[in-house]
Amino acid sequence: MTWGTYYFFYECPQCGKKYRYELEFASEPEFGFCPDCQVMGTFVGETKDNKQGEDKFADYEFV
Numbered sequence: 001m002t003w004g005t006y007y008f009f010y011e012c013p014q015c016g017k018k019y020r021y022e023l024e025f026a027s028e029p030e031f032g033f034c035p036d037c038q039v040m041g042t043f044v045g046e047t048k049d050n051k052q053g054e055d056k057f058a059d060y061e062f063v
């Protein structure tokens with residue numbers, strides 16, 4: 001089974017922004033940071049947490 005692009009999903013503890021990062025950028029120093037506040041987001045899930053046919057992270061913004 002293939003996931004296509006694999007994402008990590010975050011919520012910002014300061015502004016509440018919901019956003020996602022592509023796993024392939026995990027080595028970047030700013031990985032997981034809110035693009036607005038530059039603070040570390042709260043990790044809420046990853047692509048594998050979506051059940052089949054479900055996309056509960058659909059409204060998470062692409063960073």
Ligand SMILES: [Zn+2]
Binds near residue numbers: 016017034036037
């Ligand atoms: Zn923020």
